[in-house]
Amino acid sequence: MAILLVSSAGAFAEEPDGSPPAQPEGPTVTLPETLKLSRLVDLAGEVSGQAYSYNPSELDSMVTLRIPGGLLAPAIPELLNHILSSRGLTTVRTPGSPLVSIVKLEQAAGMAGLRSSAGQEGRQESDGTEAFATEVYVPQHRNSKELADAIKGLLSKPGGTAWPLGDFNALVISDLTPRLRDVRSLLNRLDVPDATVLREVPLHHVTPAQAALLLSQMATKREAAGGRKLAGEVLPSSAGDSLLLLCQPDTVPEWLALISMVDRREPVETRTYTPQVFPPKDVARLVEATVGVAAGAGGTGAAAGGGVPGGDDRFRVVVDDLGGCLIVTGTPLQHERTGALLARLDAADRTQMPMRSFAVRNRPVDELLAVLNGLVAAGALSATPGPGRPDVTAGASQSNPRSTFAVPSSEPQAFPSPPLTNRPSASAAPAGGTRPGAMPALSLTADTATNTLIAIGEPRILGQLEALLEALDVRQPQVMLEAVLVSLTDTEALNLGVELERLQELGDTTLKLSSLFGLSAGGPLVGTAPAGAGLTGVVLNPGEFGAVVRALESLNEGRSLSKPRLLVTNNERAVFSSVLQQPITQQTRTGTNDQVFSYGGSESAGTTISVRPQIARGDHLVLTYSIKLSSFVGSSTAAGLPPPKQENSVDSIATIPDGHTVVVGGLELVSESSGESRVPILGSIPVLGELFKQRADGKGRTRFYAFIRASVLRSSSFEDMKHLSSLATDQAGVPDGWPEVEPRVIR
Numbered sequence: 001m002a003i004l005l006v007s008s009a010g011a012f013a014e015e016p017d018g019s020p021p022a023q024p025e026g027p028t029v030t031l032p033e034t035l036k037l038s039r040l041v042d043l044a045g046e047v048s049g050q051a052y053s054y055n056p057s058e059l060d061s062m063v064t065l066r067i068p069g070g071l072l073a074p075a076i077p078e079l080l081n082h083i084l085s086s087r088g089l090t091t092v093r094t095p096g097s098p099l100v101s102i103v104k105l106e107q108a109a110g111m112a113g114l115r116s117s118a119g120q121e122g123r124q125e126s127d128g129t130e131a132f133a134t135e136v137y138v139p140q141h142r143n144s145k146e147l148a149d150a151i152k153g154l155l156s157k158p159g160g161t162a163w164p165l166g167d168f169n170a171l172v173i174s175d176l177t178p179r180l181r182d183v184r185s186l187l188n189r190l191d192v193p194d195a196t197v198l199r200e201v202p203l204h205h206v207t208p209a210q211a212a213l214l215l216s217q218m219a220t221k222r223e224a225a226g227g228r229k230l231a232g233e234v235l236p237s238s239a240g241d242s243l244l245l246l247c248q249p250d251t252v253p254e255w256l257a258l259i260s261m262v263d264r265r266e267p268v269e270t271r272t273y274t275p276q277v278f279p280p281k282d283v284a285r286l287v288e289a290t291v292g293v294a295a296g297a298g299g300t301g302a303a304a305g306g307g308v309p310g311g312d313d314r315f316r317v318v319v320d321d322l323g324g325c326l327i328v329t330g331t332p333l334q335h336e337r338t339g340a341l342l343a344r345l346d347a348a349d350r351t352q353m354p355m356r357s358f359a360v361r362n363r364p365v366d367e368l369l370a371v372l373n374g375l376v377a378a379g380a381l382s383a384t385p386g387p388g389r390p391d392v393t394a395g396a397s398q399s400n401p402r403s404t405f406a407v408p409s410s411e412p413q414a415f416p417s418p419p420l421t422n423r424p425s426a427s428a429a430p431a432g433g434t435r436p437g438a439m440p441a442l443s444l445t446a447d448t449a450t451n452t453l454i455a456i457g458e459p460r461i462l463g464q465l466e467a468l469l470e471a472l473d474v475r476q477p478q479v480m481l482e483a484v485l486v487s488l489t490d491t492e493a494l495n496l497g498v499e500l501e502r503l504q505e506l507g508d509t510t511l512k513l514s515s516l517f518g519l520s521a522g523g524p525l526v527g528t529a530p531a532g533a534g535l536t537g538v539v540l541n542p543g544e545f546g547a548v549v550r551a552l553e554s555l556n557e558g559r560s561l562s563k564p565r566l567l568v569t570n571n572e573r574a575v576f577s578s579v580l581q582q583p584i585t586q587q588t589r590t591g592t593n594d595q596v597f598s599y600g601g602s603e604s605a606g607t608t609i610s611v612r613p614q615i616a617r618g619d620h621l622v623l624t625y626s627i628k629l630s631s632f633v634g635s636s637t638a639a640g641l642p643p644p645k646q647e648n649s650v651d652s653i654a655t656i657p658d659g660h661t662v663v664v665g666g667l668e669l670v671s672e673s674s675g676e677s678r679v680p681i682l683g684s685i686p687v688l689g690e691l692f693k694q695r696a697d698g699k700g701r702t703r704f705y706a707f708i709r710a711s712v713l714r715s716s717s718f719e720d721m722k723h724l725s726s727l728a729t730d731q732a733g734v735p736d737g738w739p740e741v742e743p744r745v746i747r
Contacts, residue, residue, distance in 0.1 A: 030070040037063050037083065041102065044080040047073040050129045054102035058089065081131035085176060090132040090159070100130050105159035108132040109174035132159065134174040137184070139191045144171045150190055151183050197252055199245045200237060205265045208236030208243055214262045215243075215255075230254055266331040268314050273338060274325040276346040279463020283345060284319045284326055291330070291337045292317065321467075324460075356462055358453045362475045365453055369446040371472065372453075372465075381442060381464055476570040477714045479613040479621065480724060482563070483576075484661075484707040485629050487648065489558035490700070497677075497694030499524050499548040515679045517694035520548045560631065562607045565728075567721075571614050579606035582632060584642045603642040605630040613710060619658035621710045626651040627665060629704060648704040658712050665706035673698040 029047065031040075038059035045052050063083060071079065084090055084102060091100045095113040103111055112134045139147055144164035148171055151162055160175035162183075173183055203211055215234050223229045232247025232255055245255050275283045292315055315334060318327040328338055360368055375381050442457030442465070455465055501514035501524040514524070524539060524546030537549035568574035581602040612624040630647035650665030678684070678693030685692075713720045729736050 027073050028070040029073050029076065031065050031067060031076075033066060034062055034064050037061050037087075040076075040080055040083065044077040048077045048129055050077070051099050052091070052102060053099040059102070061087070077129050081177075085131060088158075090176065091130045092132045093130040105132070105156070108159050109134065109161050112174060131176055132174070133177050133180060134172065135180055135184070137171040137173060137187055139169060139171065139187070141193050142191050144169050147171055147187060147190055151186055154183055154186060155179065195249060197245070197247055197249050199252065200242050201234075201245050201256065201259050202242045203259075203263050205263055208240065211243055211259065211262050212236050215258055218258055218262075230258075234259075265314075266333070268329055268331055269335070270327060270329045271335055271338075272320075272325050272327055273342050274323075275342060275460065278345055278459040279466075280319050280321070280324055280326055281467060282459070282463055283342065284317045286345075287317050287326065287328070287338055287341060290341060291315075291334055353456050354459060354462065355454065355456045356466075358455065358466070358469050358473075360451050360453055360469075360473050362473050365446045365448060365451045368453060368469075368472060369444060372444055372468075375468075376442070376444075381461060381468070475716075476572075477615060477712055478567060478569050478721070479615070480711045480713060480721075481566040481568060481574070481611055481613065482661075482709045482711075483566070483609055483611075483627070484705075485560075485562040485564075485607060485627065486703075486705045486707070487558075487560035487629060487631070488701075488703040488705075489556065489560075490702075491554070491556040492699040493552075493554040494695070494697040495550070495552040496690075496696075497550050498691050500691060501546040503544045515682075515692050517677050519550050519694070524548045560629075562629065564607065564609055566609070566611060568611065568613060571612065573610065573612045576609040577606070579604045579608070580632075582642055603632075603645065605632050605645050605647075611708075615712060616655070619712060620655050621658060621712070622653065622655050623664070623708065623710070624653050625664065625708070627706045646702075650706050656708065656710055658710060661707055661709040663705055664708050665704075667702075667704040669700070669702040671698070671700040 029043075031043070036059070038054070038056055040063055041052050041054060041059060044050075081091055085105070088105050089102055090105050090108050091102050092108050092112040093100050094111055101111065109132075112130070112132050114134050114136065137147075145166060148162045148164045151173075155162060155173075156175050156179050160173075160179060162171060162173045164171050171187070173180065175183065206214075212234050219230050230247075230251060232245065232251050234255070235244045235246070237244050243259065245252070245259075247255055314329065315331075316327075316329040318329075320327055328335065330338070372381070442455060442461045445454040445456075446452070447454060453469070455462055457465075497517045497519050499514070499516050499519045501512070501516070504511040504513070520538070535549070535551040537547070539545070539547050562578070564576045564578065566574045566576050581604055583602045606629075608626075608628045610626040614622040614624075616622055626649070628647060628649040630645055632643045633646050648667050650667075652665065654664050656662050656664070673696075675696045676683070676693055677695075678689065682691075683689045683693040711720075711724075713724075715721070726736065728734075
């Protein structure tokens with residue numbers, strides 16, 4: 001039994017717009033206080049003229065109505081629908097049937113006919129007698145699935161259903177007609193044009209992924225703290241340097257304020273990392289190529305993915321060659337990535353020693369190997385001692401030109417069998433101090449056939465070796481040396497002599513008085529004075545008196561010039577020699593009077609220059625030079641003896657400017673001589689004494705100069721050398737070997 005209290009003007013539903021329901025018109029009916037539900041159905045059919053179909057057993061229950069003053073007749077069907085819905089029943093109009101059926105609510109959706117929404121054409125209009133109906137709602141602005149999810153909580157339970165027709169963007173709704181009006185009102189409120197804002201917000205200091213994560217966390221924390229939920233969403237853009245903001249217009253300022261708080265530079269700090277296995281230089285390149293690019297260093301990070309938009313110019317990696325470490329300046333995230341990278345590298349397998357070959361291009365490989373062995377012996381090339389970190393050893397030079405260790409490429413290679421035939425044994429205690437049973441950290445081998453240096457060792461030591469070879473194996477500039485050797489000789493000689501001879505007879509005695517100095521043969525009385533240079537006077541018919549007078553003055557000026565040119569590599573020794581060989585004879589006595597003359601050797605005289613240039617800073621050159629200039633002077637004093645030889649030499653170390661001619665040595669010899677042969681007492685008489693003596697005066701001056709001009713040839717394509725050579729070839733008329741292009745007549 002159910003008890004229902006209804007006012008006389010009772011209304012059971014409001015209009016869709018919320019206004020009071022229209023008052024029905026008609027006669028007032030007084031219903032009994034208690035009646036069966038089936039009787040109420042019949043009464044509703046009588047006043048509405050509608051036929052109802054129902055199962056009497058389902059409507060056998062009693063209904064108690066207390067309606068003061070009676071009820072208007074048109075309101076009875078609505079009262080019936082209200083009572084039926086409270087008992088899990090409802091009225092539906094079956095399609096194609098004039099009857100209104102009373103069914104259970106859970107079955108109504110499958111039996112109710114389709115009617116149109118308010119204002120839609122082409123649908124069957126309802127007369128309001130059925131309490132359950134199915135409508136089709138076609139959204140204009142929103143998606144049907146989104147609307148179906150939005151109204152699920154408003155549908156009746158049980159019985160109310162809503163399902164979207166996705167392909168047609170339509171919504172099918174089944175429910176009680178009063179609830180359908182409420183659902184329709186809600187759909188009209190929801191189906192409005194979308195005002196969501198889609199905006200791209202550029203970032204300057206953080207990555208889009210970092211910004212999106214921080215903003216999501218901030219929004220969640222804000223809501224958990226009791227604040228209003230900030231509707232909207234942020235997503236990283238595909239460009240990699242901005243965020244996509246999706247929200248309502250009224251929340252845009254709040255989102256922008258949060259983004260500006262997040263998009264700030266992280267503080268940077270400087271830390272030191274010491275690689276344990278690989279060279280710091282190689283590790284630095286790897287850090288810059290991974291962490292630096294990921295951080296956007298240099299503006300490339302965004303393009304690489306995950307980088308800071310625009311690049312973070314604060315990221316720095318400095319290689320400390322003195323301490324063997326890396327000095328990294330960056331954000332905490334960059335330091336975290338750097339630390340993880342070094343931890344992975346230091347955990348690398350050290351049991352297999354890589355092998356590398358270095359092509360030596362500018363020096364003999366044996367010479368370079370000797371330098372490296374000296375560094376190894378001094379401990380300059382060594383690994384950091386520690387567990388599994390043996391010291392460095394050096395191998396011997398490989399004399400076999402077909403060395404089995406020649407590697408065609410210079411890339412690191414795994415070498416599974418570390419012991420080599422040319423390595424010192426573990427018990428030999430090689431230079432570097434290898435511990436017994438330990439694998440040497442570095443082994444060096446030279447292949448002279450290909451001028452290649454082969455190294456087997458730890459990557460860190462190989463990196464040190466590579467850096468050292470870059471400094472040692474460089475092409476040295478060449479020096480063009482032009483020397484000018486000048487020898488100047490000035491001599492002056494004066495010879496003056498008088499010979500007198502007198503023959504006197506005193507009785508039986510004949511006296512002969514003479515003053516002879518070798519000007520004549522046998523004396524003036526003989527009259528056989530030899531022909532000689534200079535002024536000579538002889539009394540030809542001497543009689544008892546004879547005289548010979550000879551006067552000669554000799555003046556000599558000599559100039560000897562030698563201009564050798566030498567091309568020598570920096571810090572190398574060059575020798576120039578231009579020597580004249582003077583043969584001499586050898587005298588051999590075979591008997592008392594027999595003499596045999598044969599070749600007894602030779603004496604050398606000429607120019608010899610030895611120079612070693614060293615290029616210093618500021619285009620200065622330090623020259624270690626030795627210059628010798630020798631020449632034969634005069635004639636041999638006796639058969640079988642070499643002629644006299646004069647030798648001038650300069651030997652020193654000097655610093656000269658590039659491209660300038662400077663004098664590096666000089667020698668000046670001044671000699672004066674005065675000699676007299678005279679008759680005692682008579683020769684010392686003034687004026688008259690000139691008749692009784694011979695005088696020889698001599699003066700000599702010899703000067704020697706050495707000039708050098710050094711020109712450093714630095715052109716990598718040897719253009720300066722070609723220019724200097726072309727000048728000399730043109731002067732000498734030597735062809736340069738280049739083909740001559742001549743015009744050809746084409747008919």
